[in-house]
Amino acid sequence: MEKLIEKGLLVIAYSSIAILFIITFFIFKEGLPFIFREGLGTILGGVEWRPTKGEFGILPMVVGSLLVTGGALVIGVPLGLSCAVFLVEFSKPKVRRILKPAIELLAGIPSVVYGFLGVILLVPLIRVHLGGPGLSLLAGSIILGIMILPTIISISIDVLEAVPQSYREGSIALGATTTQTVSMVVLKAARSGIVTAVILGMGRAIGETMAVIMVTGNAVAFPGSILDSIRTLTSNIGIELAYASGDHQEALFATGVVLFVMIMVLNLVASMTRKKRIR
Amino acid sequence: MIRLDPALSQKLVRWVLVSLTALTVSILVFIITYVLLKGLPVLGWEFLSTGAVDAGRGGGIFPFIVSTVFITVVALAIATPLGVGTAIYLTEYTRETAATRVVRFAAECLAGIPSIILGLFGFITFVLFLKLGWSILSGGLTLAIMVLPTIIRTSEEAIIAVPQNRRDVSTSLGGTRWQTVTRVVLPGALPGIVTGIMLSVGRCIGETAAVIFTAGSALGTPTSIFASGRTLAVHFYILATETDAFGMAYGTAAALIIAILTINTLAYWMMHRIMRKYS
Amino acid sequence: MEKIRVKGFGFAYQGGSVALENINLSVMRNEILGIMGPAQSGKSTLLRCLNRMVDALPGTSRKGSITLDGADIFSGEIDPDDLRRRVGMVFDVPVPLPRSIYENVAYGPKLHGVRGRKKLDELVEFGLRSAILWDEVKDRLGTSALRLSGGQQQRLCIARTLALDPEVILLDEPCSGLDPISTLKIEEALSELKSKYTIIIVTNNTKQAARVSDKAAYFLMGELVEYGRTKQIFTVPRDRRTDDYISGRFG
Numbered sequence: 001m002e003k004l005i006e007k008g009l010l011v012i013a014y015s016s017i018a019i020l021f022i023i024t025f026f027i028f029k030e031g032l033p034f035i036f037r038e039g040l041g042t043i044l045g046g047v048e049w050r051p052t053k054g055e056f057g058i059l060p061m062v063v064g065s066l067l068v069t070g071g072a073l074v075i076g077v078p079l080g081l082s083c084a085v086f087l088v089e090f091s092k093p094k095v096r097r098i099l100k101p102a103i104e105l106l107a108g109i110p111s112v113v114y115g116f117l118g119v120i121l122l123v124p125l126i127r128v129h130l131g132g133p134g135l136s137l138l139a140g141s142i143i144l145g146i147m148i149l150p151t152i153i154s155i156s157i158d159v160l161e162a163v164p165q166s167y168r169e170g171s172i173a174l175g176a177t178t179t180q181t182v183s184m185v186v187l188k189a190a191r192s193g194i195v196t197a198v199i200l201g202m203g204r205a206i207g208e209t210m211a212v213i214m215v216t217g218n219a220v221a222f223p224g225s226i227l228d229s230i231r232t233l234t235s236n237i238g239i240e241l242a243y244a245s246g247d248h249q250e251a252l253f254a255t256g257v258v259l260f261v262m263i264m265v266l267n268l269v270a271s272m273t274r275k276k277r278i279r
Numbered sequence: 280m281i282r283l284d285p286a287l288s289q290k291l292v293r294w295v296l297v298s299l300t301a302l303t304v305s306i307l308v309f310i311i312t313y314v315l316l317k318g319l320p321v322l323g324w325e326f327l328s329t330g331a332v333d334a335g336r337g338g339g340i341f342p343f344i345v346s347t348v349f350i351t352v353v354a355l356a357i358a359t360p361l362g363v364g365t366a367i368y369l370t371e372y373t374r375e376t377a378a379t380r381v382v383r384f385a386a387e388c389l390a391g392i393p394s395i396i397l398g399l400f401g402f403i404t405f406v407l408f409l410k411l412g413w414s415i416l417s418g419g420l421t422l423a424i425m426v427l428p429t430i431i432r433t434s435e436e437a438i439i440a441v442p443q444n445r446r447d448v449s450t451s452l453g454g455t456r457w458q459t460v461t462r463v464v465l466p467g468a469l470p471g472i473v474t475g476i477m478l479s480v481g482r483c484i485g486e487t488a489a490v491i492f493t494a495g496s497a498l499g500t501p502t503s504i505f506a507s508g509r510t511l512a513v514h515f516y517i518l519a520t521e522t523d524a525f526g527m528a529y530g531t532a533a534a535l536i537i538a539i540l541t542i543n544t545l546a547y548w549m550m551h552r553i554m555r556k557y558s
Numbered sequence: 559m560e561k562i563r564v565k566g567f568g569f570a571y572q573g574g575s576v577a578l579e580n581i582n583l584s585v586m587r588n589e590i591l592g593i594m595g596p597a598q599s600g601k602s603t604l605l606r607c608l609n610r611m612v613d614a615l616p617g618t619s620r621k622g623s624i625t626l627d628g629a630d631i632f633s634g635e636i637d638p639d640d641l642r643r644r645v646g647m648v649f650d651v652p653v654p655l656p657r658s659i660y661e662n663v664a665y666g667p668k669l670h671g672v673r674g675r676k677k678l679d680e681l682v683e684f685g686l687r688s689a690i691l692w693d694e695v696k697d698r699l700g701t702s703a704l705r706l707s708g709g710q711q712q713r714l715c716i717a718r719t720l721a722l723d724p725e726v727i728l729l730d731e732p733c734s735g736l737d738p739i740s741t742l743k744i745e746e747a748l749s750e751l752k753s754k755y756t757i758i759i760v761t762n763n764t765k766q767a768a769r770v771s772d773k774a775a776y777f778l779m780g781e782l783v784e785y786g787r788t789k790q791i792f793t794v795p796r797d798r799r800t801d802d803y804i805s806g807r808f809g
Contacts, residue, residue: 005457009372012364016431017385019424023392023400030403082299090293091300099304101547106307108543110485110512113532116519117310146306153303177289207393209488210516234395234488241402241492256399260392267391271384374616444653448715451611452666452722453643462665463655 027260031253043254049220051240051248058255060220064137064230065206065259067223068216071141072148072205077198079145080152087153088160089182100157107150115214118143123215132227135217140230143211148201155200159193160186192273199270207263209234233259311536318533326530331498335514336524340531342500346415346508349501350494351483353419354426359476361423362430369431370438371460390428394489397421401493413507418494425489426479433478437471438464440553470553477546481539487512511535561587561726561756562608563625569603572617577603579780580622585726585773590748590757592771592788594764594803599777601760602650605728608758609645610638626726643670646719650731652711654703659686659695662703662714666722685721689713690747709740716747727751729759733766745770764804768792776800 046057127134217229332338401421
């Protein structure tokens with residue numbers, strides 16, 4: 001009986017690996033033959049996406065994903081990091097005890113709600129004051145930047161709290177101000193942890209779908225400015241999967257393969273920086 | 280570069296950090312209050328207890344509440360035994376080896392997979408390959424994969440926090456490993472495990488990309504797990520993107536946010552209590 | 559009659575750090591053996607070998623044998639869970655499980671399949687009476703065991719062990735965190751238990767060893783320095799190191 005239970009638990013424990021394999025297998029099984037047939041270069045390098053006419057270039061989407069993720073980081077990282085530094089190094093512990101869980105709770109707000117508010121409030125604002133269609137790279141970056149805030153803040157707070165108090169005391173004892181201590185000692189010690197926070201935020205941004213579909217306009221083209229519309233890899237799948245078939249559907253899986261590989265590389269990097277931190 | 284007086288720069292930095300933190304917090308608070316203010320007037324008994332009329336432009340959200348509950352229950356009924364079982368195996372039945380590191384890495388990778396990829400996978404595997412069609416079951420299976428890493432991680436942390444000497448007592452009284460797990464370890468870890476499950480419930484309720492292509496968007500109330508069902512988040516997405524019934528959309532968003540925030544607050548409250556107990 | 563025999567026994571933890579080397583001793587039925595020694599001398603390790611609690615540790619190795627009623631406890635014939643029922647153990651800090659007093663004592667019997675309220679009631683009362691705790695808790699068996707005082711908790715742990723009706727009781731510095739009055743109560747309980755059980759008590763309190771034990775052993779750095787009648791060890795120790803220890807010049 002005991003042996004049986006142990007075997008059962010072993011099978012259960014390995015199910016995570018099995019699931020990961022099955023996911024990889026099915027996504028690649030649908031996407032890879034298409035990639036081989038069309039050629040990786042034509043897909044990744046192609047700029048025209050006309051699935052009905054047999055043109056399947058996803059370069060604009062790759063660029064769109066990278067741009068909107070970059071934009072999200074530009075907005076989310078300074079805000080999130082400032083917030084974490086303020087809460088850990090400058091505020092009273094009581095303030096942190098209230099605000100940290102409050103911010104983490106916000107991670108639970110569904111992405112569709114963020115997207116909807118983006119359409120209702122942010123997009124008209126951009127259209128009226130900055131010009132362009134409003135549905136844009138800028139709108140996507142702002143919404144995603146806000147969405148990754150809880151991730152970045154929460155992990156950064158943990159990382160900053162883990163910096164030994166003796167580091168701070170050593171610096172303060174030498175006559176440094178809190179600002180000097182934070183910029184010269186604490187942030188240096190917490191560097192790799194903060195990198196992990198940023199990478200995880202990046203993963204969340206690059207993988208986000210619904211909010212991005214709602215606010216970026218989804219035009220397949222290279223944006224000339226941040227006020228132009230873009231389409232991301234995730235949006236491409238989200239918009240077209242519902243009615244795609246045949247080659248078109250396979251092309252969407254190929255898009256999935258590209259996205260999957262990008263995410264896995266990010267995961268590897270994140271896992272490596274985390275290990276380095278432990279060491 | 281001009282060297283600022285340290286005291287002045289201290290003041291300056293503090294001021295910048297305070298305003299950025301205030302900005303962050305007010306954005307997040309604004310999102311919630313805005314949705315609740317707009318949505319609460321719509322959110323009456325009538326709205327909660329009736330079906331949709333005219334594709335959601337009128338009527339209520341009852342069928343979508345049922346679908347959401349159904350899918351969430353299916354997802355957790357699958358993910359909880361798998362996740363808790365994995366956690367038990369990793370903590371109680373094996374030591375840190377190459378194999379357990381692979382299991383942990385796989386779980387980490389699963390956690391990083393974007394929900395749209397899970398949607399793609401669920402669509403090709405559950406809906407088409409296993410011929411489950413757009414159904415509560417397909418959606419539930421897909422969400423189970425999505426929350427599995429969360430359940431593994433929170434359960435593992437909860438199990439590790441149970442004092443080792445309780446296990447020793449049980450063993451010294453002749454308890455088998457499984458008896459010790461079920462009678463000493465799991466009861467001690469239960470609050471932490473429940474917290475993880477509640478956080479997962481919150482994620483299931485708010486998810487859109489992974490369910491829209493697996494559970495479909497049927498308007499009716501699902502009568503079995505093989506029927507298609509539209510979750511609240513999917514309904515909200517469709518209302519927001521395909522109709523102009525913004526009033527209904529706000530009502531649905533308010534229902535979503537209230538449900539998720541309530542569950543997450545309960546989860547955090549429990550986590551806080553556990554942490555206080557052990558420290 | 560000989561209950562336990564340790565013969566040429568050696569034990570090493572992972573990485574080869576030797577905890578016990580060539581230990582030879584025997585314990586008679588209804589006898590109390592007191593094991594003394596400073597920290598890290600291997601006395602607790604020996605205790606944990608006697609009921610195979612060391613099984614859970616990775617990469618250990620052992621030499622020689624330990625027999626219980628003539629049967630090698632490490633041989634395949636003996637089931638470790640059954641061995642632990644026969645050889646009960648009380649730890650250095652009292653570890654009540656977060657349950658009621660009643661449930662704590664009934665925990666062991668339930669593990670071994672005892673069912674039925676009446677049978678369990680009997681075992682719980684028997685255990686608590688034997689550990690001289692019954693009179694103090696009989697009216698509040700349903701309250702949490704965590705509410706008891708430290709000394710009561712430790713007697714509860716003894717009661718929990720006794721409810722399994724073991725043959726041998728191992729105690730690992732059972733009074734290390736307790737006040738003198740609680741210590742006295744536990745020693746009192748031990749001298750009554752002697753008539754029914756074989757007892758091995760590890761202690762770094764030499765006076766306690768002198769008070770309660772029939773035979774005593776002195777361990778130092780994994781070596782059994784001296785072993786014999788308690789009276790003899792405390793009056794005419796054969797080894798100078800034992801003399802140093804019991805007279806307080808060392809340890």
